[in-house]
Amino acid sequence: MDTREKILEVKHLKQYFNVGKKDEVRAVDDVSFDIYKGETFGLVGESGSGKTTTGRAIIRLLDPTDGQVIFNGRDVASLKSKSDMMKFRREMQMIFQDPYASLNPRMKVKDIVAEGIDIHHLAKNDQDRTNQVEDLLETVGLNRDHSSRYPVEFSGGQRQRIGIARALAVQPDFIIADEPISALDVSIQAQVVNLLKDLQEKTGLTYLFIAHDLSMVKYISDRIGVMHYGKILEIGPAEEVYNHPLHLYTKSLVSAVPQPDPEFERNRRQVVYDSSPEFDDKKRQMVEITPQHFVRASEDEIETYKKRATEEGLTVL
């Protein structure tokens, strides 16, 4: 397992707002996880759980309060010079949630997509720039002649494709996709998810996929991390976390996902989660319960989780 190369290591990341004031918010509180090269890591949680803040801290749209983000062997927080920052921004890109708000309505599609190309001087001349843009549009399933149009002329799904083309323009290794499909219709969601998967197969991209839709996250991700109140509660292989959740919060989250199956829905039992144990001031850390499957637990809880894993038919470490 550990032969895989880590592209990103997040270590004890903390992102507080209003530090030291009465209304201090610990949006991300001691979060650690690794992402391997070429995989998709899904980060799920409810609104306010800190998943988006985590993504923003990783790409340094925010300056973390504490902790480390190590990307390709370098600490992102230590990047000071402009050229280092430029290089970093080329390697890591972001796809945003709202395809309506994330494209400048006054810019033509070709200029939106080529903005990164221009900033990083990736085009030899105008012809090369046009070619690159048109190739990108084709890659994401749009037409070459769409490049001279404005964002208003496109539907939500098409706009999200433009956003993806823009992220791809600088040939990044790593893309943070922050709820890239939640604003789209069901039939279009599948198109965009398939596109992201295709791109990954072709170019070996690594994704951090942030979403609240657990069924879609399970489908696209290799591994899943579950966030709640700024902390990661469970990390593991996607299928295992979804089908055999160990933490009670994950259980409640999975049980709340509606399935397109009336018979299943009629017999659905929702698990109610009581979050009070999270605040009992016990020292907790991520403990590996089954291979590669971690749960945030205190010393005395480890046995409970191991027992639960055995009951689920998993091989306990």
Add this chain to the structure above:
Amino acid sequence: MENADENILEVKNLTIDFHTYAGTVKAIRDVSFHLKKGETLAIVGESGSGKTVTTKTIMGLLANNAEVVEGTVKYHGKNVLEMSEKELENMRGKDIAEIFQDPMTSLDPTMRIGRQIAEPLQIHKGYSREKANKQALEMLKLVGITNAEERINDYPHQFSGGMRQRIVIAIALVCYPEILIADEPTTALDVTIQAQILDLMKELQEKISTSIIFITHDLGVVAGMADRVAVMYAGKIVEYGTVDEIFYNPQHPYTWGLLNSMPTLDTRKGKLESIPGTPPDLLDPPTGDPFAARNPYAMKIDEQKEPPFFKVSDTHYAATWLLHPDAPHVDPPDAIKHRQEVYAERLKKGTINLGHIHSTGKTSFGADNDDAIGE
């Protein structure tokens, strides 16, 4: 509950155009459906398919540039489209109430929530302020707001999204409406909160036997809420039936596509079946089947002639030429075949659930098109 089989709402041949600068948008094209007492009808479809316009018509809330070209919306036999503004005002909120999609914008930010819940009682039922406030408190407790006595004087911004949606539900239900229209009521909420709100709606529906028209694009939610389902595409209903018929024995390729594009519990890695392309432009709807351009099963006739409703069962109709007796047999996608096998097995075992509404024979849903079968 005197007559459980009575249609409290009947929409017939509804056709609505919107006049815009770009031209005439044919938003609703010949839509018919009915609603019985106590049942939940889900209308599913993509954005722009006309779900919301349909319900706005029922509420008499159409925009100024809308024109009802044809059709009737009958509430207890009375045509809503011919009602005066006064009659509409009497009906809205009292007989037919609506829960809107966005709990952040559908409450008045400057008004205490208790007043917002009590207001319809004073207006529609002529309650005194005191009596209305008392009932508002009861309602607030019913929708599960803790410390209701203290919180009744709070403002909307003091509540979370899920709590606000509970308040919106309290306002909609405080007059015990006969029909509740829920337009994507949980789309803006987290899954765990969504599950709570849906359970709450089901519970309240049983208590006050309201009929619900539930609009959503989330088929998972539909599976849990609906007794019957109507699938809309490009301003038309393309398939309707009981929830089991739609989920286990779908007939229209668009319904297949919708069901296939959602990962289910047993979807393995691999590709999701997506529906290619985008919905047609309703400024200039295509002739023939509007879904033809995105339909891998489309035949020549789909581009020439619009399919009528073909009968699958007494409660199940679908508008696709594939059901024509002369149509070649096609194999639906594997996942759909699997669903149909499950359905066949359950039909054999007799464990099929028809919902709590047992339709007796004919439905008014597209009944006019029966003759077209086998034409």
